[in-house]
Amino acid sequence: MELYDVNEFWKFDLRVGLIKKAERLKRTKKLIKLEVDFGSEQRTIITGLADQYSPEDLEGKKLIFVLNLKPKKLSGIESQGMLIVAESEDGKVYLLPVPDEVPIGTKVW
Template sequence: MISWQDFENIGLRIGTIERVEPFPEAKKPAYKLWVNLGPLGVKQSSAQVTDLYSPADLLGKQVLCVTNFPPKRIAGFRSEVLVTGVYREDGAVVLASFEHKVPDGSLLA
């Protein structure tokens, strides 16, 4: 069990994917994403979501991101946020997203 304070310390914010590029240098199939997080600006992320999403599917999609992990280098690319999702039984990742648009940078409540 974690405390409510522990949960509040996780930076979970909503952002809109503004740019998507293939990431052939990654060990596993992935995309490079640029996510607009409102007041936090546009942040980069590497996401292994190629099984279910094309670049066109991702553009404009709002996703839930962890914004306070330290940046991580992945095949020379600086990933600044973690785009969240869940694994299906077949290993494909389904992104955590929202059915109604909210302001970029909104905190998960």
């Protein structure tokens, strides 16, 4: 495992977001388009979880996202961040829900 200085970690802007809408992207097996509310702004984020979660599993959930990544086009749609999940050695992905009392837009560290 490569080790990093803690200052590398502080470069990432992790925030709590509420998934307002989720829809599977046609012509793809894994991609889901998320519309995420961060309080002061809404963003479109594409995630590759459709092989393990349905859009209905994601809607209404408060989760953690990285916001200061360069936008990336996936299936022709610009993704403006990345969802943080846990993944076991066998490839099972776990959502990391945020308690209801944590306001959307809250910084994570």
